[in-house]
Amino acid sequence: MRVQLFFAALCIFPATAFAGCASNMTTLVSCTAGNGDKALDVCSDGTHVLYRFGTSGQTPNLELIRSILDVDVTPWSGVGSSIWESVTLHNGAFSYEAFSSVARNPEAPAISGGVDVFEDGSPVASVQCDAGSVQTNIDALFEMREAAGLCYDHSTFAWGACK
Incomplete structure (x- = not known):
């Protein structure tokens, strides 16, 4: 069963050269870094x-x-x-925290983003997106998780099963 799920996931998300998120996916965070030398894509199809x-x-x-x-x-x-x-996203001892931020200045709403990497909770790397390259819609993931049966409690700052 686990192998079938893994194979299905590979079919949904084929390993290809960076070209942004596929048209059937929502871009959560996408950008370049290092003057365009590096690329970051975080995407979702609603279930993955x-x-x-x-x-x-x-x-x-x-x-x-x-x-x-x-x-x-x-x-x-x-x-x-x-x-x-x-x-x-977690991968063994490593965690990859992709983020985005929009300045609340109506005259110049600057968008920034990047990824912070942690090993066993300790920071080991931080990559900032190139200015002007950030596409973001992480809030769409909030709605996707709610559709999957999770609710966010703003008083405890924690996700859990909806009641």
């Missing part, structure tokens, strides 16, 4: 989240596919000068 990072135009160095139920999603708390959100 795909994380890809590596050299632009080539097969990703790292590709993770996780159920939307198995990723950590931190929605904006409603406080601060920026609207920010993040999605974290």
